[in-house]
Amino acid sequence: MSNISRAFDHGKAFIPFITCGDPSLDVTAETVRAMERAGADLIELGIPFSDPTAEGATIMNANLRALAAGTTTDKVFDMVRELRKTVKVPMVFMTYANVLFSYGSERFIAKSAEIGMDGFIIPDVPFEEREEFLPLCRKYGLDLISMIAPTSDARAETIAREAQGFLYCVSSLGVTGARSTISTDIAASIARVKKVSGIPCAIGFGISNAEQAAEMARYADGVIIGSAIVSLCEKYGEDAPKYIEKFVRSVKTAISKV
């Protein structure tokens, strides 16, 4: 069992996401420390990709800003290596297949293990293509996080049976980004999952504040927030870590009451 399961040991888990290198890797590192202090249970580190097809405008633009600022995979690895000297919270990389593949899948995954990452979320690698990276993840002891969506139907059970770490449950149709109202279409899929697997389920996509997080936490074991945090980076730049710390604390507090 991996480190990731520890994230669900403290009540409902809060999983914040941040795009590495926006506005700079120094700010990202400071943000990660702030998130840990504020009670984040697992942190998703986004490695920027030029064409993130599952992202809405907020995270897509953060990716482009990070790349324009000179962020590379190797620089992200260096940042994590440094962070891991003090940061204990489980961390996973969120990025696109080509970022791993072009680096050399084995080289990428081995290096991720070496610097202390715990797993990967790769939105353009569905269940059918998991063999692309899964054997290597097993070899190096990292989790490849599976996703289900409101459209998964019967697939949800199949995916859940083989899922590692936790199951990323996409709240609603569409790409990432804040939504004023979030459907609970995913609740039915999570109910199906729970019948066949004990895997922790975390809901993401569209959740942007503590109230929505608390609502979603009723249906799942954890909540993922990305775009709302990335928006704080965009708005406050170098000052973002303190705002993000406050935000993470408010969400963790809200979902802890559920």
Add this chain to the structure above:
Amino acid sequence: MSKGRFGIHGGQYIPETLMNAVSEVEAAYMKYKDDPDFLRELDELYRNYAGRPSLLYYAERMTRDLGGAKIYLKREDLNHTGAHKINNVLGQMLLAKRMGKTRVIAETGAGQHGVATATVAAMMGMECEVFMGREDCERQALNVYRMKLLGAKVHPVDTGTKTLKDAVSETFREWTRRIDDTHYVLGSVMGPHPFPTMVRDFQAVISREIKQQLAEREGRLPDAVIACVGGGSNAIGAFYHFIEDKSVRLIGCEAAGRGIDTFETAATISTGRLGIFHGMKSYFCQDEYGQIAPVYSISAGLDYPGIGPEHAALHDSGRAEYVPVTDEEAVTAFEYLSRTEGIIPAIESAHAVSYACKLAPTMPRNSIIVVNISGRGDKDVAAIARYRGESLYE
């Protein structure tokens, strides 16, 4: 290995949200691809709506001028809407109707695929929305207006390089937002399975006709078939029924833009490497960290950083050859074919014409080259005039 592989290429690298939608397309395609009623209806549309079979024209003046192989032109430019794109659109939209879809979305580069989709949507009474890079909207303003005239909604795409690659990404994003009533009419032999196979099958009518028409005229196979390649749908259509005929050289012409030794190129086989993007494993123009490269070509239809997975496999096996053709060479060929044969080709197709002009003189007089004229060049006239320094605006 997952579904839809061509050698190591292909696959289904897409978000979970879309997996059932893509599986639904695959199931429908498997059900109808050999269904006599479906094929009869498609054939009827090919004949009486698209104007097929398209002509195979012997380019006598060009042949004489080049002094080598006999040159035949496969006139996909004579199809309704002026390009090969309608072959695929008719097939997919007939399928979409069978699947009970009422709305279609599509990406477009030069606008030809968008126009074809808007056209068939009008004819079938379906709702249609087209995504087109802002830069392409400006380069191909006439096609934007044409799509609107046909009742489609055109969304200019402002992300990334504002060209075809971004239009594809944005159409995928739109599909994840609204799946139930919507089919994505992908315009090339790319993306996740089943699109590369399905689009190829709909375009294979081109090589089926070439083979038959040439057998009637010359009683034999061609020695070479030449087509331009962006994603590669007209090329795979022109190649497909010759793949097993090993004596036929299959040559794909990539857009080299300002040259393959510059950054302003879209020649994927010449300058790209293996990657995973837009649902498929194939060759892509990318940097050392796998960031997709901003590509460039004078031709909006070839301005794409990847190539269809079946082409990637044909390249690996050596069965097909892929050669770069620059903007300058393509424009020269555009002018040459206009002057020599009275046929104004699409600037995309002019890439193939250019290579034919190089190859023909090196081949014996009794040999035969077929060049696929994938589209007509009316849409390009103003841009070529500007390239030549004349301030002509539509």
